[in-house]
Amino acid sequence: LTFLWRQKKLQSVYETQVVTYLPFTLFPSPVPKAALLQALAVQTHFNTLVDKISQDPDFLGEALDRTIQADDFTAKLFGIYKTVQQEGRTQSIVMGLIRSDYMVDQREDGTPSLRQIEINTIAAGGFGVSDQLPVVHRYLMLINHGDESKRIQDQSRTREMTAALAKAWELYGQQRAVILFLVEDMQISKLTHRYIEKELWKRNIPVIRRKFDDVSRKGSLDGDKRLFIDGVEVAVVYYRYGYMPDNYTEQSWDARLLMERSLAVKCPDISTHLAGTKKIQQVLAKPGVLEKFFPEQPEVMEQIRATFAGLYTLDMGPEGDQTVAKALTSPEKFVLKPQREGGGNNYFGEDIVQVLQAVKGDKRRAAYILMDRIQPRTEQNILLRKDLPLKLTSVCCEIGVLGAYVRHGGEMVLNEVTGHILRTKSIKNNDAGIIGGVTVFDNPLII
Ligand code: ADP
Ligand code: MG
Ligand code: MG
Numbered sequence: 090l091t092f093l094w095r096q097k098k099l100q101s102v103y104e105t106q107v108v109t110y111l112p113f114t115l116f117p118s119p120v121p122k123a124a125l126l127q128a129l130a131v132q133t134h135f136n137t138l139v140d141k142i143s144q145d146p147d148f149l150g151e152a153l154d155r156t157i158q159a160d161d162f163t164a165k166l167f168g169i170y171k172t173v174q175q176e177g178r179t180q181s182i183v184m185g186l187i188r189s190d191y192m193v194d195q196r197e198d199g200t201p202s203l204r205q206i207e208i209n210t211i212a213a214g215g216f217g218v219s220d221q222l223p224v225v226h227r228y229l230m231l232i233n234h235g236d237e238s239k240r241i242q243d244q245s246r247t248r249e250m251t252a253a254l255a256k257a258w259e260l261y262g263q264q265r266a267v268i269l270f271l272v273e274d275m276q277i278s279k280l281t282h283r284y285i286e287k288e289l290w291k292r293n294i295p296v297i298r299r300k301f302d303d304v305s306r307k308g309s310l311d312g313d314k315r316l317f318i319d320g321v322e323v324a325v326v327y328y329r330y331g332y333m334p335d336n337y338t339e340q341s342w343d344a345r346l347l348m349e350r351s352l353a354v355k356c357p358d359i360s361t362h363l364a365g366t367k368k369i370q371q372v373l374a375k376p377g378v379l380e381k382f383f384p385e386q387p388e389v390m391e392q393i394r395a396t397f398a399g400l401y402t403l404d405m406g407p408e409g410d411q412t413v414a415k416a417l418t419s420p421e422k423f424v425l426k427p428q429r430e431g432g433g434n435n436y437f438g439e440d441i442v443q444v445l446q447a448v449k450g451d452k453r454r455a456a457y458i459l460m461d462r463i464q465p466r467t468e469q470n471i472l473l474r475k476d477l478p479l480k481l482t483s484v485c486c487e488i489g490v491l492g493a494y495v496r497h498g499g500e501m502v503l504n505e506v507t508g509h510i511l512r513t514k515s516i517k518n519n520d521a522g523i524i525g526g527v528t529v530f531d532n533p534l535i536i
Contacts, residue, residue: 108280111218112474112529114513117226117241118486119468120533124193124203125509128490131392132506135189136494138393139210140501141382142369143183143360146174148381152372153363155404156428159456162334163366163428165342170359173349179314181498182354184257184325185361186250188213188510191396191488192465204463205396206487209430210357210365211332214523215489215510216246217281219530226532240535246491246508251288253493256503257354258294258324260495266324267295269316269353273330274300277524282329297321301331301341308347316351325354332362332430367426371458374400399461403454412459413449416441424460424519432522437462467516472529486513486531487521509533 142148149170157164190206223241230238258268268289270282286296299318308318316323326348330336337345349359363369372378374397383390401412416423425436425444436444448454465485472482489510495503513531514521521528 109475110473111222112472112477112523113219113222113225114484114529114531115471115473116229117532117534118470118484118511118513119466119536120486120488120511121193121201122535124191124201125488125533125535127203128189128191128396128488129506129509131396132189132490132492133494133504134389134393135208136185136187136492136504137501138373138379138382139185139187139208139361139364140183140494140496142364143358146360149360149363149369152369153366155452155455156366156368159453160428163363163368163456165337166359166363169342169346169349170363172346173359176350179350179352180354180358182257182260182495183358183361184253184354184356184495185210185493186213186253186327186356187365187492188215188489189492191490192463192485193488194398194463195466201466203396203488204398204461205370206398206463207367207370208365211362211430212329213491214278214281214329215512215530216244216250216491216508217278217284219281219510220244220247220284222530223532226534230534237534241532242535244508246510247284248288249505249507250491250493251285253495253503253505253507254285254325254327254356255289255292255294256495257356258289260497260502261324261354263322263324265295266322267297268325268327269318269323270296270298271304271326271328271330271348272298272300273336274302278329295321297323301337301344304344304348305340308344310347310351314350314352316348316353323351323353325356326351327356328362334429365430366428367458368428371400371402371460373397375402398463401459403457403459405452405455409454413445413454416445416459417449422462424462426458426460427456431524432527433520433525435520437519468513470513470531472513472515474526474529476526483516484513485516486511486533487528488533 157167188209191203193201194204223243227238227241289296379390403409403412420438420441425441427434467483469481470484491507493505493507511531511533512528514528518527
């Protein structure tokens with residue numbers, strides 16, 4: 090053993106097989122009831138909106154045109170989208186498992202208002218293992234505060250999110266076909282994936298887990314574009330990976346294209362992935378744009394718009410110039426966002442000035458958008474995660490509302506709000522991220 094350890098072999102096995110608890114807060118954090126209800130009430134409309142955007146090539150093309158000239162990652166995704174578009178769509182079953190995130194902005198006059206931070210359309214997480222957290226928090230509240238425990242709601246979000254995967258599988262209509270979980274090399278959320286997998290096995294839906302590398306070595310399409318891997322047909326590809334540039338090698342890009350061209354249902358397909366970019370979020374906030382998607386439902390449009398924060402273009406032109414000027418004058422009022430996911434990519438304060446000074450004169454600036462900075466309520470809590478000190482901390486919270494939909498051709502066969510999550514971080518951190526080591530799971534204590 091010592092020999093193997095010195096050879097680094099055992100050491101690497103040990104280091105890659107660590108299991109630790111899900112990071113969480115010791116207590117639930119207060120969340121205003123009206124804000125949470127508002128976020129839950131608008132979710133099915135966001136599901137519809139994301140789906141509509143994904144079906145609108147003109148809108149996607151126009152909205153992302155300058156961004157893809159400045160951002161290589163978005164350009165690569167867009168390249169796959171174009172290829173699939175030109176070949177013609179093969180699959181009329183479309184689905185989304187998405188999460189819309191919010192903070193409660195504490196205005197100067199004291200009124201709280203719900204503000205959307207972003208929508209995640211690929212590998213949206215937060216359900217799975219965390220479904221146990223209400224039980225933990227309710228128990229802690231029960232022993233400390235008696236009846237208060239009733240203010241923590243139960244969650245069956247994994248079962249409900251899984252129902253959409255099951256529906257898509259069922260519509261695909263091949264009893265022996267599997268759902269493929271496309272997973273990361275370093276499988277940080279594996280136990281959550283297993284939670285989802287268990288729900289699927291309960292319905293006799295087989296699951297396989299594969300990496301991009303497995304797909305590039307062993308994946309193939311038959312004459313009807315059915316996707317096969319290791320001899321089994323794939324009904325649904327569920328991406329839990331593939332949302333960041335460093336998730337990809339040249340071969341993985343080919344594997345992604347192979348899957349996108351296939352008859353398998355993709356969760357999400359490439360156009361739904363693109364619908365979740367920060368650039369699309371910014372374009373949606375422009376006057377007149379939401380109207381196009383909900384021409385006959387002004388009340389729906391208003392409900393969606395009521396959650397938007399100020400969002401500003403950085404495309405070349407007078408409007409973008411104004412954005413630059415505004416950001417350079419008062420950087421503390423804004424967040425600068427590139428087209429990235431997973432936390433830790435945004436710029437705050439003086440960093441905004443540095444980045445903008447470097448790119449403000451040319452089209453590279455179109456890789457970013459600018460957003461009003463939200464000032465969330467501050468709470469006190471204890472963050473339990475093995476890399477943080479155990480102490481009472483000033484924290485702020487981000488609500489996440491989960492949504493699931495399945496469309497078959499022109500018909501929405503499932504459109505649900507499937508639960509909510511709460512994630513909490515120290516106010517000392519500007520950006521966030523569960524995997525990045527900043528954020529922990531929490532539960533809203535309804536106030
Ligand atoms: P990602 O896709 O990387 O999660 P987000 O837009 O969610 O990108 O930003 C990451 C984090 O940065 C958020 O979880 C939040 O903590 C912080 N953040 C993002 N936008 C704002 C904002 N407008 N105001 C304040 N904080 C923000
Ligand atoms: Mg995101
Ligand atoms: Mg986020």
